[in-house]
Amino acid sequence: MPVFELTKHGQFLQLSRQNPELFASRRHFTLSDHTQVTLYGAGMIGFEPEQDSDKSIVLSSGIHGNETAPIEICDAMVQDILTGKLQVSQRVLFLFGNLAAMDIAERFIEENMNRLFSGAHSAPPGLCNDERKRALELENVVAEFFGQRQDRRYHYDLHTAIRGSKNDKFAVYPFLHGRPWKISQLQFLAACGVTTFLLSESPTTTFSYFSSRQFGADAFTVELGKVMPFGHNDMSRFAATDKTLRRFISHGQIDLGDFDPAQMDIFKIHQVINKTRDDFKLNFADDALNFTDFPPGYVLAEENGTKYQAEYPGEAIVFPNAKVALGQRALLTVIPTEIGQGWE
Ligand SMILES: [Zn+2]
The missing domain is CATH 3.40.630.10 (Zn peptidases)
Incomplete structure (x- = not known):
């Protein structure tokens, strides 16, 4: 060329x-x-x-x-x-x-x-x-x-x-x-x-x-x-x-x-929810925004009798995708955290 x-x-x-x-x-x-x-x-x-x-x-x-x-x-x-x-x-x-x-x-x-x-x-x-x-x-x-x-x-x-x-x-x-x-x-x-x-x-x-x-x-x-x-x-x-x-x-x-x-929002991953069954479904709107939070106890997703619930105040969803292949990650949940130990 x-x-x-x-x-x-x-x-x-x-x-x-x-x-x-x-x-x-x-x-x-x-x-x-x-x-x-x-x-x-x-x-x-x-x-x-x-x-x-x-x-x-x-x-x-x-x-x-x-x-x-x-x-x-x-x-x-x-x-x-x-x-x-x-x-x-x-x-x-x-x-x-x-x-x-x-x-x-x-x-x-x-x-x-x-x-x-x-x-x-x-x-x-x-x-x-x-x-x-x-x-x-x-x-x-x-x-x-x-x-x-x-x-x-x-x-x-x-x-x-x-x-x-x-x-x-x-x-x-x-x-x-x-x-x-x-x-x-x-x-x-x-x-x-x-x-x-x-x-x-x-x-x-x-x-x-x-x-x-x-x-x-x-x-x-x-x-x-x-x-x-x-x-x-x-x-x-x-x-x-x-x-x-x-x-x-x-x-x-x-x-x-x-x-x-104060300008930064820092989260850590709390739950990694994998899709393991074909009937996996997410329990919120298809167009729910990343970082939308749900109250503790809210059922975020379910499959074949298993319910995945929010556990912490401020727990929010990221990267939800019910269409992933079996065994892959379908949802992450995150909770707020702060800069402290482990930072430089
Ligand atoms: Zn990408």
């Missing part, structure tokens, strides 16, 4: 979706003597400044193919870097996850990719579909990108939620296995417009947990709003996210301002 085409219009994502075979073999080139570009493969592009940098930043989007807003934000950033409108001062890797699912405007084709990391792609039945193969490929590129360098590592895995949320934007902080949670990361995400946080307290197979666990990255699953078709996003709602991420990759830091815990 002529590099000229890429640097003239910057349409890396478009070419990746239309002609993935163009990216079958790895390519390197330089932008205006200041930035090294690595084409890792379709939907996977890295930028490295010639000058010294101290951060390696992964921005992933489209792990779910229909979550368009983050894809559009990252696509525009890549275009601006390739065409010289934006210059990185830090190493940045952009990953567009599920290209095939984008084409059919679906979350996934065969399997939810954000349950396939940390090796889950190769658990039985093995690498049997494209999502599993892609998850492995993404892991390998992240591993190569972070490599043996001693710099600070970050991974923001950008999503939009299936349903609306009382707290429009929120982030899931992966389980840290005893490493401290970082207030500075909450501040960074607050600058992105994200002020609601969900602390995960167990290992998972999400992309952000993978980078956090394997590479010690400050990593988050960031939910930026509600799913909309390509071209139907009100991009003004993502302006703070876009501006902050651009500043971070071009300047290496942002002005965090003073920390105000």
Whole structure:
């Protein structure tokens, strides 16, 4: 593929979706003597400044193919870097996850990719579909990108939620296995417009947990709003996210301002409710917003005689989805918590 085409219009994502075979073999080139570009493969592009940098930043989007807003934000950033409108001062890797699912405007084709990391792609039945193969490929590129360098590592895995949320934007902080949670990361995400946080307290197979666990990255699953078709996003709602991420990759830091815990809503996971029977049903409206709370004793879900109840004041629902496969998570409940021990 002529590099000229890429640097003239910057349409890396478009070419990746239309002609993935163009990216079958790895390519390197330089932008205006200041930035090294690595084409890792379709939907996977890295930028490295010639000058010294101290951060390696992964921005992933489209792990779910229909979550368009983050894809559009990252696509525009890549275009601006390739065409010289934006210059990185830090190493940045952009990953567009599920290209095939984008084409059919679906979350996934065969399997939810954000349950396939940390090796889950190769658990039985093995690498049997494209999502599993892609998850492995993404892991390998992240591993190569972070490599043996001693710099600070970050991974923001950008999503939009299936349903609306009382707290429009929120982030899931992966389980840290005893490493401290970082207030500075909450501040960074607050600058992105994200002020609601969900602390995960167990290992998972999400992309952000993978980078956090394997590479010690400050990593988050960031939910930026509600799913909309390509071209139907009100991009003004993502302006703070876009501006902050651009500043971070071009300047290496942002002005965090003073920390105000009153601005933040922090929750921890209380119940993980899996669907184990076909008659599983959720006991609230289909359009109930994420972070809607229910009183103790309220039956949130039931299946074959088992009732799942709210247990704590302020206990709220997140990611309800009765349509998941048997054995998968159909609902999380969360309860409010505060910054205290275990934070730095
Ligand atoms: Zn998603």
